[in-house]
Amino acid sequence: xxxxxxxxxxxxxxxxxxxxxxxSDITIKNDGSGTWDATVNSQAGPLxxxxxxxxxxxxxxxxYTLKAPxxxxxxxxxxxxxTTSRPxxxxxxxxxxxxxxxxxxxxxxxxxxxxxxxxxxxxTADDAYIVDLGTAAGQTNITVDGDIIKExxxxxxxxxxxxxxxxxxKIHFTFKPSHSWLxxxxxxxxxxxxxxxxxxxxxxxxxxxxxx
Numbered sequence: 166x167x168x169x170x171x172x173x174x175x176x177x178x179x180x181x182x183x184x185x186x187x188x189s190d191i192t193i194k195n196d197g198s199g200t201w202d203a204t205v206n207s208q209a210g211p212l213x214x215x216x217x218x219x220x221x222x223x224x225x226x227x228x229y230t231l232k233a234p235x236x237x238x239x240x241x242x243x244x245x246x247x248t249t250s251r252p253x254x255x256x257x258x259x260x261x262x263x264x265x266x267x268x269x270x271x272x273x274x275x276x277x278x279x280x281x282x283x284x285x286x287x288x289t290a291d292d293a294y295i296v297d298l299g300t301a302a303g304q305t306n307i308t309v310d311g312d313i314i315k316e317x318x319x320x321x322x323x324x325x326x327x328x329x330x331x332x333x334x335k336i337h338f339t340f341k342p343s344h345s346w347l348x349x350x351x352x353x354x355x356x357x358x359x360x361x362x363x364x365x366x367x368x369x370x371x372x373x374x375x376x377x
Contacts, residue, residue, distance in 0.1 A: 184209035186303035186332060187273055193266075193296065195310040195342030197286055201258040201269050206303075211250035214243065221256070224272040228265075230257040263287070274299040289339075298336035305330045311342035 185207040193199040205217065214231070221229060232240040232255040240255050260266045263286030270285045281299035288294055293314070296307065308327040315323060320334035330336050 185212070188303035189273070189301075189305045191298075191305065191307045193286070193294070193307065193309045193340075195344075197263050197266075197288075197294070198261050199259075199266070201256075201260065201266070203256045203258070203269075203273060204303075205254040205256070207252045211252050212254065213250050214248055214254070217254050217256065220272050224268045226258060226265075226268050226272050228259045228261075231255070232257065270298045273302055291341075293339050293341045295339050296337065301330045301332055301334050301336055303332050305336055307336070307338075309340045309342070311340045314339040314341065 185205060188204045188206070190202045191199065205212065217231065231243045233243050233249075233251045234253055235241045243249075258269050260269060263284060267285035270281070274281070281297050283297040284295075285298060286294055286296055294309075294311075295317075296309075298305070298307075306327055306329050311326065313323055313326060313328055317337070317339035318328055319337065321328040321330040321336070321338065326340075328338055
């Protein structure tokens with residue numbers, strides 16, 4: 166346990182000292198699920214694989230893929246048996262809900278000064294989502310399936326449905342999720358059925374009226 170804590174702390178100290186950054190690309194769907202791709206760049210030399218995996222394990226992040234650049238510089242999946250230290254690592258995570266998103270947030274921001282105690286994803290009474298991912302360990306791009314509330318973004322820059330937060334800024338904003346296409350399809354089907362039934366009754370009345 167002591168070794169685990171020291172390894173996680175070493176990663177965080179690298180980030181805090183400016184010797185490493187964690188740049189992230191995050192997507193959040195309208196049901197609260199999504200993906201988080203985090204790229205760890207160490208300027209202090211190669212970083213142990215175990216430092217990354219232990220930080221994820223400690224925070225119960227399970228559905229992830231670990232990658233690193235190959236000889237050609239292309240990211241490829243690192244085999245479980247490969248223990249080579251590298252200066253660049255990429256973690257690709259899929260989360261199913263706000264709880265799993267929070268686990269990933271905590272793995273990224275563990276030991277950071279000012280670590281957020283708020284939920285990572287909180288639904289409001291009007292069905293909007295409040296996103297709180299703590300302090301950005303590097304440039305963080307978040308793309309949402311919905312409309313970002315401009316007034317809720319303090320430190321980030323909005324472009325379309327993506328908000329970008331620079332390193333050391335606070336990641337906090339609100340967005341309203343878009344409606345599923347299934348909802349619109351369902352509404353369209355209901356309209357077609359009602360319209361079809363109405364037209365059928367109209368023709369039926371017209372036929373019997375003419376027959377009389």
